[in-house]
Amino acid sequence: MSDPETSNTPAGRFGKFGLIEHITRETVIYNKSTVTGKGDDSAVIDSGNELTLVSTDLLLEGIHFNLVYTPLKHLGYKAVIRAISDIYAMNGTPEQILIAVGISTRFKVEHLEELYEGIGLACKRYRTDLAGGDTTSSLTGMTIGVTAIGRAGRDSIVRRNGARPNDLICATGSFGASYMGLQVLERERKIYDKDNPVQPDLSGYEYIIERQLKPEFPEKVLKDLAAGNILPTSMIDVSDGLASDLIHLCRLSDTGCRIYHDRIPVDNETWKSAEEFNIDPMIPALNGGEDYELLFTLPLEHAEKIKTIPDVALIGHMTGKEQGCFLVTGEGNEVELRAQGWEKE
Amino acid sequence: MSDPETSNTPAGRFGKFGLIEHITRETVIYNKSTVTGKGDDSAVIDSGNELTLVSTDLLLEGIHFNLVYTPLKHLGYKAVIRAISDIYAMNGTPEQILIAVGISTRFKVEHLEELYEGIGLACKRYRTDLAGGDTTSSLTGMTIGVTAIGRAGRDSIVRRNGARPNDLICATGSFGASYMGLQVLERERKIYDKDNPVQPDLSGYEYIIERQLKPEFPEKVLKDLAAGNILPTSMIDVSDGLASDLIHLCRLSDTGCRIYHDRIPVDNETWKSAEEFNIDPMIPALNGGEDYELLFTLPLEHAEKIKTIPDVALIGHMTGKEQGCFLVTGEGNEVELRAQGWEKE
Numbered sequence: 001m002s003d004p005e006t007s008n009t010p011a012g013r014f015g016k017f018g019l020i021e022h023i024t025r026e027t028v029i030y031n032k033s034t035v036t037g038k039g040d041d042s043a044v045i046d047s048g049n050e051l052t053l054v055s056t057d058l059l060l061e062g063i064h065f066n067l068v069y070t071p072l073k074h075l076g077y078k079a080v081i082r083a084i085s086d087i088y089a090m091n092g093t094p095e096q097i098l099i100a101v102g103i104s105t106r107f108k109v110e111h112l113e114e115l116y117e118g119i120g121l122a123c124k125r126y127r128t129d130l131a132g133g134d135t136t137s138s139l140t141g142m143t144i145g146v147t148a149i150g151r152a153g154r155d156s157i158v159r160r161n162g163a164r165p166n167d168l169i170c171a172t173g174s175f176g177a178s179y180m181g182l183q184v185l186e187r188e189r190k191i192y193d194k195d196n197p198v199q200p201d202l203s204g205y206e207y208i209i210e211r212q213l214k215p216e217f218p219e220k221v222l223k224d225l226a227a228g229n230i231l232p233t234s235m236i237d238v239s240d241g242l243a244s245d246l247i248h249l250c251r252l253s254d255t256g257c258r259i260y261h262d263r264i265p266v267d268n269e270t271w272k273s274a275e276e277f278n279i280d281p282m283i284p285a286l287n288g289g290e291d292y293e294l295l296f297t298l299p300l301e302h303a304e305k306i307k308t309i310p311d312v313a314l315i316g317h318m319t320g321k322e323q324g325c326f327l328v329t330g331e332g333n334e335v336e337l338r339a340q341g342w343e344k345e
Numbered sequence: 346m347s348d349p350e351t352s353n354t355p356a357g358r359f360g361k362f363g364l365i366e367h368i369t370r371e372t373v374i375y376n377k378s379t380v381t382g383k384g385d386d387s388a389v390i391d392s393g394n395e396l397t398l399v400s401t402d403l404l405l406e407g408i409h410f411n412l413v414y415t416p417l418k419h420l421g422y423k424a425v426i427r428a429i430s431d432i433y434a435m436n437g438t439p440e441q442i443l444i445a446v447g448i449s450t451r452f453k454v455e456h457l458e459e460l461y462e463g464i465g466l467a468c469k470r471y472r473t474d475l476a477g478g479d480t481t482s483s484l485t486g487m488t489i490g491v492t493a494i495g496r497a498g499r500d501s502i503v504r505r506n507g508a509r510p511n512d513l514i515c516a517t518g519s520f521g522a523s524y525m526g527l528q529v530l531e532r533e534r535k536i537y538d539k540d541n542p543v544q545p546d547l548s549g550y551e552y553i554i555e556r557q558l559k560p561e562f563p564e565k566v567l568k569d570l571a572a573g574n575i576l577p578t579s580m581i582d583v584s585d586g587l588a589s590d591l592i593h594l595c596r597l598s599d600t601g602c603r604i605y606h607d608r609i610p611v612d613n614e615t616w617k618s619a620e621e622f623n624i625d626p627m628i629p630a631l632n633g634g635e636d637y638e639l640l641f642t643l644p645l646e647h648a649e650k651i652k653t654i655p656d657v658a659l660i661g662h663m664t665g666k667e668q669g670c671f672l673v674t675g676e677g678n679e680v681e682l683r684a685q686g687w688e689k690e
Contacts (some may be wrong), residue, residue, distance in 0.1 A: 009454035031440040034474040043476035094378040109354035122650035129379040131388035139407040146489035
């Protein structure tokens, strides 16, 4: 190990995206099949006629999931969604996943069966094949590694770095729901701990809890865009949070952005529960994360056409880089966007 | 979670390979690009002219590595070897890897830099590109997920299930060294704990410690086989242990086997250190694991030709399934081979 005297730069200092860039800055490429190195949702590999996309993710107990309120079946389902969303976010089609699971002795075969039941359901829903995997022992808790593989056309692949000033910024679905679902689950868990026989009361929170426990991916929007001959200039799946992922698009595309408070889609249930927790609903919407929605940019000429695609909101536009990344409030004030993805974890 | 009353089947009951088979027995395949489902070293994906191979692995602190005696640079190197060996074992060429790392706050940027330095060295040595990855927080310790991607020709890919009775069983390098290296490191660690200022004395154990900390993969053997027009009928990389991985080849190929005690390659240093620890050297050789050697089978007609390939030992032959899997001792006694890979972990 390095000299502890000098080993004191906290990993959080660079921010999540900056850290990977910093550490891999000297990476050399040896194979001509390696099209994209780093920074995008997936690795891009030239496999002849088409491009192969590969992404990988780690899910750690206590960080990415809590088994007190996450049924293993839901966890399996969500692990698949998380992985395939990286393939979809490059306008690719996921076709295979590989799952590696590390489990301690407290887990039995029946637990793994439940986990794999959820994996199987998500695979069926998204026509993706479980093509391999492994199990291994762990000292404590459960660790899940998910690798997703997909394909994309040479002319239809969408990267993170193609946005231009004046491009429209579009978002699917709604934001902040998953984060508020987690807050409700956490609250009920605490009540349950103190006063054992009380059953958690989750009625009125069904949507946000489902968004937390069993999210879906808006893959239909990609089909609608393709059918309408609309090719985004850049795209990312929102897993870290709308603000963080938008800033990342801007940084890679060398742009700034303006998004409008009133246009950011937030579900009523998210709004109500945020108020109940005395949280400004814009905080989970911008920084909550785990939304598994798509954020993409389009040339201005698609402004009318995009309104015909269901489930897509036009939330702002790209600007020159020097104009920075800002949220415009209802009163017309500009608030700088901040990435809170890494710190949040 | 399932009813705890019925959730009591220990995951070890099925053995490592059986567990995955059991859990994924109902897997459905939706995409025609998915060539091989489960059971092999890597997933096989049809990408047009060639086949794409993808494998994934989890490395968990305390299970797969101990940072007390594993320098992070070595750990990074070994993580790459472990991943690419699954691609080589199908007679493929690794071209990309993706690394996902989970770290707790005790790790600093300098630690990650060391880890990635090792990753970079292995990538250079094996001409493999670091094509993506991620870092995430963990509650405790370090978790590494490695995905390797490679390619194989339609006519040259080698699976685990192609061995036939009478095929020759060949093995590269030597066995048991990594396991004995680990024993020496563990012993020195315990001495160090009790009596602080004593420096570990590792002289005379250099080979076995290097096999444990910084293994290499015998990829040259694959090139020599190709140059000699020798195509194995089945192949596996020995990570769980010679016995366990040979039994797995037999099970998938529907064969039995006989291997000969006197022919199993064991290095002198492995032999000497095993005797020092009062262990029969055949135990680490058969069940030690982490050898990262190749085990493969050949049609009988290659018997003379294979002797010209450096670093390959002919250790036995396949038999009919009904004859079981046995080690033949120097005295001609037959001892049944047992898979101890899963229990060992």
